[in-house]
Amino acid sequence: MSDASPSMNDAILQVEHLSMKFGGLVAIGDLSFQARRGEITALIGPNGAGKTTVFNCITGFYKPSEGMITLSRRDGSSFLLERLPNHEIPARAKVARTFQNIRLFSGMTLLENLLVAQHNKLMKASGYTVLGLFGFSGYRMASAESIDLARHWLEKADLVDRADDPAGDLPYGAQRRLEIARAMCTGPELLCLDEPAAGLNPKESMALNALLMDIKDNTGTSILLIEHDMAVVMQISDHVVVLEYGRKISDGSPHAVRTDPRVIAAYLGVEDEDVETVLTEVGDEDVIEQLDTGPDSAHGPGTSSSFLAGPVTDTVGHSEGERVTVSKAASKAGQVDARSSAAASKPSAAKSSAAKPATKAPVKPKTPGVSNRRGGRK
Amino acid sequence: MAVTASPERDIVATPMQRATREALYAGAIALGLFVLFIGLKTDQNISNELILVQRWGLLAIVVVLTMAGRFLYVAYGQPFLANQKIVDVATGLLPESMATRFFRLPYFLAAIITVAVLVFLAGSLDGLLGPGLAGYARFLRALAIIYALASVMFYFRTFIHAHFSALGITALALYPVIVVLVLALYGGSVAAGFQGSLKWVDNFGIQILIYVMLAWGLNIVVGLAGLLDLGYVAFYAVGAYAYALLGTQYGLSFWILLPAAGAMAAFWGVLLGFPVLRLRGDYLAIVTLAFGEIIRLVLINWREVTNGSAGISGIPKVTFFGLMTFNVSDPNYIAKVFDIATSSAYYKIFLYYLILGLCLLTAFVTIRLRRMPVGRAWEALREDEIACRSLGINTTTTKLTAFATGAMFGGFAGSFFAARQGFVSPESFIFLESAIILAIVVLGGMGSLVGIAVAAMVMIGGTEVLRELDFLKQVFGPDFTPELYRMLLFGMAMVIVMLWKPRGFVGSREPTAFLKESRAVSGSFTKEGHG
Numbered sequence: 001m002s003d004a005s006p007s008m009n010d011a012i013l014q015v016e017h018l019s020m021k022f023g024g025l026v027a028i029g030d031l032s033f034q035a036r037r038g039e040i041t042a043l044i045g046p047n048g049a050g051k052t053t054v055f056n057c058i059t060g061f062y063k064p065s066e067g068m069i070t071l072s073r074r075d076g077s078s079f080l081l082e083r084l085p086n087h088e089i090p091a092r093a094k095v096a097r098t099f100q101n102i103r104l105f106s107g108m109t110l111l112e113n114l115l116v117a118q119h120n121k122l123m124k125a126s127g128y129t130v131l132g133l134f135g136f137s138g139y140r141m142a143s144a145e146s147i148d149l150a151r152h153w154l155e156k157a158d159l160v161d162r163a164d165d166p167a168g169d170l171p172y173g174a175q176r177r178l179e180i181a182r183a184m185c186t187g188p189e190l191l192c193l194d195e196p197a198a199g200l201n202p203k204e205s206m207a208l209n210a211l212l213m214d215i216k217d218n219t220g221t222s223i224l225l226i227e228h229d230m231a232v233v234m235q236i237s238d239h240v241v242v243l244e245y246g247r248k249i250s251d252g253s254p255h256a257v258r259t260d261p262r263v264i265a266a267y268l269g270v271e272d273e274d275v276e277t278v279l280t281e282v283g284d285e286d287v288i289e290q291l292d293t294g295p296d297s298a299h300g301p302g303t304s305s306s307f308l309a310g311p312v313t314d315t316v317g318h319s320e321g322e323r324v325t326v327s328k329a330a331s332k333a334g335q336v337d338a339r340s341s342a343a344a345s346k347p348s349a350a351k352s353s354a355a356k357p358a359t360k361a362p363v364k365p366k367t368p369g370v371s372n373r374r375g376g377r378k
Numbered sequence: 379m380a381v382t383a384s385p386e387r388d389i390v391a392t393p394m395q396r397a398t399r400e401a402l403y404a405g406a407i408a409l410g411l412f413v414l415f416i417g418l419k420t421d422q423n424i425s426n427e428l429i430l431v432q433r434w435g436l437l438a439i440v441v442v443l444t445m446a447g448r449f450l451y452v453a454y455g456q457p458f459l460a461n462q463k464i465v466d467v468a469t470g471l472l473p474e475s476m477a478t479r480f481f482r483l484p485y486f487l488a489a490i491i492t493v494a495v496l497v498f499l500a501g502s503l504d505g506l507l508g509p510g511l512a513g514y515a516r517f518l519r520a521l522a523i524i525y526a527l528a529s530v531m532f533y534f535r536t537f538i539h540a541h542f543s544a545l546g547i548t549a550l551a552l553y554p555v556i557v558v559l560v561l562a563l564y565g566g567s568v569a570a571g572f573q574g575s576l577k578w579v580d581n582f583g584i585q586i587l588i589y590v591m592l593a594w595g596l597n598i599v600v601g602l603a604g605l606l607d608l609g610y611v612a613f614y615a616v617g618a619y620a621y622a623l624l625g626t627q628y629g630l631s632f633w634i635l636l637p638a639a640g641a642m643a644a645f646w647g648v649l650l651g652f653p654v655l656r657l658r659g660d661y662l663a664i665v666t667l668a669f670g671e672i673i674r675l676v677l678i679n680w681r682e683v684t685n686g687s688a689g690i691s692g693i694p695k696v697t698f699f700g701l702m703t704f705n706v707s708d709p710n711y712i713a714k715v716f717d718i719a720t721s722s723a724y725y726k727i728f729l730y731y732l733i734l735g736l737c738l739l740t741a742f743v744t745i746r747l748r749r750m751p752v753g754r755a756w757e758a759l760r761e762d763e764i765a766c767r768s769l770g771i772n773t774t775t776t777k778l779t780a781f782a783t784g785a786m787f788g789g790f791a792g793s794f795f796a797a798r799q800g801f802v803s804p805e806s807f808i809f810l811e812s813a814i815i816l817a818i819v820v821l822g823g824m825g826s827l828v829g830i831a832v833a834a835m836v837m838i839g840g841t842e843v844l845r846e847l848d849f850l851k852q853v854f855g856p857d858f859t860p861e862l863y864r865m866l867l868f869g870m871a872m873v874i875v876m877l878w879k880p881r882g883f884v885g886s887r888e889p890t891a892f893l894k895e896s897r898a899v900s901g902s903f904t905k906e907g908h909g
Contacts, residue, residue: 059768090770097768105761107904108754109889109897115751116758117769122751139750151893163893168903186769 011072012037012190012222013058018067020053020246027053028246031067035190035239037074040216040223042233042254045243046266051226052100054243055192058224059097060086071095073189074220091120096188098179100195100226106168110159110178113167114150117185122146153181157211173204177211184215190222191215197229205229209236234258242266397453404448408441416440477532486529492522542828550587550734554579554727572723580726581842584798587733588791590834593818594740594827595787600816601824602744602753603780604760604906606663608812609650609670613643613785615677615807617792622690622802623683632696636793643789644782646673651781655774670812677804689803695725696732696797704728729798736794740787741827747783749890756780757825757890761905814838821875823882824906832883841868 013035020028028050035041043051056062058069058081069081071093079093089095105113115122125142154160157177162170167178176196183191196212197205213236215221227233233240233254240257242250244266250257257263391399417437423429465472496519531538538545557578562571596610620639624630630638654665677684684690697703702712704725713720747753755776758766766773796802818837822830844864879885885901 061764061767087767087770087772090768091772099765099768103762103765103768105758105765107761107887107899108757109892109899111891111893112754112757112889115891116754116766116771119751119755119758119769119771126750126752147891147893154893160893164889164895164897166899166903182769 010037011035013224014070016068018054018057018069019065020057020062021065026246031243031246031248033241033248033251035222035224037222038216038220039238040212040225040236041239041241042225042227042237043241043243044227044233049243050246051243052194055097055194055226057082059095059192060084060089071190090186090188094187094189095192096183096186097192098183098194098196100198102175102179104167104175104179107166109164110154110167111147111150111163113178113182114153114185115146117182118146118149149185153184156214157181158207173200176200177208180211184221188221190224192224194226195228196225197227197232205232208232212236393453393457397449400452401445401449405441405445408444412437412440481529481532486526489522489526489529493519493526546831547738553583554730569719569721572721576723576726579723579730582839583730584726584733585842586835586838587737588795589815589818589838590831591733591737591740591791592788592815593822593830593834594737594744595784595791596815597819597825597830598744599780599784600819602748602760603756603777605777605780606659608663608667608816610788610815611807611812612670612673613647613788614792614795614811615673616643616646617789618796618802619677619684620789621793621796622693625694626690626692629694631700632797633699636790639793640786640789643792644786647781647785648778651778655777667809670809674804674807677807687804689801691801693796693800693802695800696729698728733794736790744827752776752779754890817872821872821882823884825887826882826884829882829884840871844868
């Protein structure tokens with residue numbers, strides 16, 4: 001395409017102060033980020049961080065509780081996605097998506113899957129069925145064109161040999177590629193991929209990377225990507241946004257994010273004791289220096305009796321029934337924050353260790369001299 | 379833990395032992411099931427008191443029959459079926475299939491000779507054999523004819539399979555002609571041929587084709603879009619009453635009212651569609667069921683307009699596009715125009731071709747729509763509604779068009795029904811009709827036009843044929859009415875078919891587009907839809 005290399009500072013998607021609450025559960029809290037045109041933006045975070053919820057808000061499957069999602073198209077028009085009906089987001093705002101649990105039309109052939117994706121274009125060409133029913137030539141031409149487009153994407157996804165097989169018959173990796181090809185057949189400007197590399201073997205993962213890079217370079221379609229496979233994320237993304245418990249904890253280039261201690265603590269989901277190891281491996285001198293003390297295992301719900309758990313309001317209060325807030329104390333990124341802020345004032349190790357509730361189930365053996373940083377906040 | 383094998387495990391029961399044991403079990407189950415159904419019967423005596431009639435003999439017969447059936451199946455049927463799968467050591471081939479053994483040339487010739495002899499003796503059968511045996515002879519003749527036809531079909535099976543649609547349409551188009559010719563030869567005069575054809579053209583031909591059309595209409599909603607509609611008969615009723623009321627009150631012609639009835643039914647389809655858009659699966663089925671009942675109750679209770687349960691009679695007949703009529707009193711009555719003998723069969727034959735044309739229109743539109751974006755969207759909706767929305771398909775309008783299109787064909791069929799009967803009443807639009815139409819769609823294989831047509835033929839034709847089993851009276855005595863058992867036989871046949879072919883007669887679907895070659899998609903991949 002002609003405009004395959006757009007300017008770098010042009011935001012295609014702007015998410016501002018997005019919140020999504022399910023009853024009392026805050027799935028996303030005040031999230032803001034940008035996805036730039038022509039780039040691959042990765043949205044990462046541990047399980048349950050709210051990544052798919054963000055996707056569902058962007059693609060209209062959920063209506064966000066608060067916030068604004070602006071999509072700017074190449075022709076200058078912009079859409080507030082939270083106000084568009086579900087099906088108009090792909091049709092008018094040109095946002096396509098794939099699903100974490102693949103949603104193909106399994107009883108239809110690969111070609112048919114790609115033709116369904118071109119529904120709106122073909123509906124117009126067929127005069128909303130009426131003209132097509134009487135065999136007008138305009139529809140036949142549009143139909144032939146749509147088959148050509150489908151063939152193009154089948155070739156890109158390396159599936160053209162199986163074009164006439166049912167989609168349900170494909171192996172898992174091929175189904176993932178087909179779903180991406182199907183989304184591309186809608187002619188999107190923003191392609192949202194929900195864990196495209198999940199369940200792929202390394203070879204398929206490589207092929208997927210190549211396909212995504214090809215889409216980025218040759219169609220000018222921007223990509224927003226949820227992924228757990230770090231090889232994929234670090235290799236292809238230009239920009240990474242990290243979520244934890246519905247909040248953004250980091251935002252930047254893959255390298256910057258990779259070395260962000262909060263990300264390592266949160267995203268990799270390591271045990272607190274292992275954070276140091278990971279950081280050491282990453283080679284961040286700064287962090288190693290800061291982390292001269294061990295972390296705390298007193299995170300998680302149900303420890304409100306302990307002063308170690310932070311403010312009572314932050315903890316999960318199941319007993320109240322109605323209001324469920326995600327415990328800030330459970331956030332590993334929060335712990336790192338706390339550590340950094342308290343790097344100067346070291347509290348007494350003995351005191352905080354002694355204050356540990358004896359009833360806590362997974363009490364980990366503590367090495368002498370390891371103190372809890374959060375103790376400093378009391 | 380050590381595995382302890384009981385010594386009895388090693389002894390393999392012979393088929394005879396097993397058969398005896400299973401026959402006893404089957405007998406016990408049959409006894410338990412039928413002791414109250416068959417063993418006891420409530421009746422009224424001469425002074426209108428309720429009495430209990432005991433029928434232990436009949437119960438014993440039924441139980442013994444069940445045991446004998448189970449014994450024969452386990453002792454001989456199962457080993458036989460198992461042998462069918464064993465390759466012969468000498469030749470390395472599987473045994474001949476049952477069908478090739480069943481359809482052999484000598485048998486075929488024997489059947490032909492039997493038919494020829496019995497047809498030749500048709501007039502004198504009663505005199506030769508007496509009325510009792512003559513009945514059996516006629517039954518034997520019918521069986522021989524069926525066998526001969528089945529043999530021919532078996533012999534040409536690949537050809538028939540390849541050209542099924544074309545052959546089917548040709549056969550349907552020639553059906554009245556063949557019936558009239560055969561009956562004219564049989565009866566010896568053209569008039570007798572026309573008169574005798576009434577039953578075959580009307581009771582079989584038109585009746586089956588009405589259901590074919592209804593089932594093809596419902597197929598759009600259930601088979602393609604995957605929306606389970608249990609109230610389809612409502613649209614049939616709307617079409618029928620639209621023609622009945624407008625035809626009798628304003629004297630409008632069928633050819634104007636046919637599209638009007640379709641449009642009205644489509645309108646009601648959209649009206650039903652709106653409230654049920656958000657419903658899926660069981661919930662949708664219940665609401666559509668209720669809608670069907672509401673329409674029927676309105677027809678019963680809105681007496682000023684619909685004349686209540688008494689129905690509307692005197693519905694005008696269809697004319698031959700205004701050129702000829704089928705009313706004997708009219709000056710342009712068809713017999714007067716062509717100067718031929720008066721017969722009511724002309725109208726029935728005309729109606730047959732009319733409904734055949736309507737069926738072909740339905741099939742043509744359905745086939746055409748399936749290859750259009752809207753048809754693909756229906757099927758995609760059946761497969762995965764959420765994925766549809768993620769591709770920018772407006773599922774609301776897609777569902778509504780499915781409802782409207784299906785309802786429109788129901789409306790066409792309804793107005794035809796009113797014209798054929800000359801009388802409509804709410805009695806014709808009960809839930810059972812919806813259930814039968816849905817059963818045809820499911821039995822035929824959801825989405826497949828050919829399968830559904832075959833299913834309609836089997837279901838509707840089958841029940842009609844079971845009316846003809848008069849010879850059974852000679853077996854079970856004059857009190858026996860075979861018509862009463864036809865639904866039982868029919869239910870059993872349906873259960874067997876669904877066990878044998880769980881996805882219906884045609885379980886696969888034809889793709890609507892292809893790059894290299896069109897390969898049928900196995901039924902195991904397609905979804906039934908969730909509403």
